Amino acid sequence: MSWIRSSKAITAVVLLVIALGAVGTATAVSFDADSPESTEVGETMTFNVEMTDVFEDQPNEWTVDANTELKGATVQMIAEDVSGEEVARSDNSELQVSSEDGVNRVTIEIQGEVPGISSYSYENPDEQNFKVLEISQADGPSIEEWQAPRYTEASQEARNAIESAEDAGASEGDLQNAISSYNSENFGNAQDLAESAEDSAAGEEQTQQYLMFGGIALVVIVLIGGGYYVYQQRQENTSKLR
């Protein structure tokens, strides 16, 4: 191996290590929030986020934009400095923060009604999620987003029914019917279909159980009968002479 070649390799490794180090040390704005819970459509929901390292990887002065799909949402954003003193506040969806103000922490509280669901999908429940909160730079890139599942009473009941039918081992065809009803928002029908699929699955299971017991009983009878036959054969006098 030539020396020149090997030095090129070493250079490449060194560059890679430096690049990785740069990525590793570059930190972003950090958020502290509980992940939002699944909520029924029409219910009021409150969501809190605490934002720290506000200027990491951000300009020294930028506008926090809180975006949501909650209906009739109210947003409250409070910026505090290191000592916990309020340095800025906003009751709408935008708050300008500046490092000169010593902004250390921003708390965001958002409250609103869970919006209705436009399209349902049993297989991909994520499609039914809605955006609870999205933090972005105003007119800039999105920084963080929280989504939450939502449901209506009817859809949830239908989903539960289908899930329970699935667990009971209902036939694929029956399940598909129920799921297709669910996806076309015909929840009552979906629930009925799922329940009947579950019943027939249970019936089948019972039939199988009966068949199994019947089979076992048959085997036992055959064994006993065979044993008796062999016993009889042994008892029988096959002697020609006596």
Add this chain to the structure above:
Amino acid sequence: MGKTLIGAMVQHLLKRNMKLAMIGFGQAGGKIVDKFLEYDARTGSGIVQSAIAVNTAKADLMGLENIPEDNRVLIGQARVKGHGVGADNELGAEIAEEDIDEVQGAIDSVPVHEIDAFLIVAGLGGGTGSGGSPVLAKHLKRIYTEPVYGLGILPGGDEGGIYTLNAARSFQTFVREVDNLLVFDNDAWRKTGESVEGGYDEINDEIVRRFGVLFGAGEVTAGDNVAESVVDSSEIINTLDGGGVSTVGYDTEAVEEAESSGLLSRFKGGDQNDMETANTTNRITALVRKAALGRLTLPCEVEGSERALLVVSGPSEHLNRKGIERGRKWLEEQTGSMEVRGGDYPVQEPNVAAAVLLSGVHNVPRIKELQQVAIEAQENIDEIQQESEENLESLVEDDEDELDPLF
């Protein structure tokens, strides 16, 4: 080695056991043939090629278990409507003669080329079998070249005069019509104090066993040891050939079945072998004596038998030529006949048995006694019949003859 194998094969081809077409006539005959089939199936003997039951009583035919339905022939329906002839053997004979074609119809299904002989089995004391079997024997002898043998069962002495009379008359006719009549006497086998049903069952078992061993001789199945001098059907036929009346003696003894001769026995001295040979020989001669002098199917004097056949059966290691030869010699001395055949019939079971067939016996006190009782019964019946009219008259008519009949 090759020689023995070829010998065995030749023996296998030439010698075989007797195949019989059995016809059970009447109640007792049907039951015994039924038992023969059971014995055949149970022991794998293969004596019965075909089995037919003939009766005038429908109920008796229905009670059979092993004879195929198609081979159960009900005769005399026009005369007795399936109710039997009620111990009237003259009526039995008449019906047999009238309906012989129906019996022949069943016999037509018998592969006659495969059989060695016909055997007609009948109780001689009753009606149907007693009367019909001589008729059938006559018919068969006229049509077929195969020998026709009879197996006649004599009634017990306590069964009543009418049965004895039936038996005596049937016996006379049956002997005349068959090539040989094998006789079994219930009187000699009845035990006191046993139920009629159970008693007959046991007797029938005895009949089937004795004749089963006799007719089964010569049977060689795969895996059996081929005997030194196998008895086969031709020897039985020749023994029965001269006609007359035959009886069978039988005795059996349990033996230990052979342990496979391993290394150990090879090291054992020759003395032991000689001892064993002597034992085997003695056992066989003792069995032959007991069989011939013990209970015969028809008790009679052995002396004066015209022909005899000795079959010794058992595991082949317990059979030897010397024993059989001695037994045969002894039978020659006892019967005074030079026509005594003998051989062995190897079977794999822990018993040794000797069966002695005495053919052409003459000195049979039991038959004379039977005839005596029959004559008395005949006279008694005639007497009563003669008196009967007078007695009835004296009962019906008044002393002074004052009454007039209505019309």
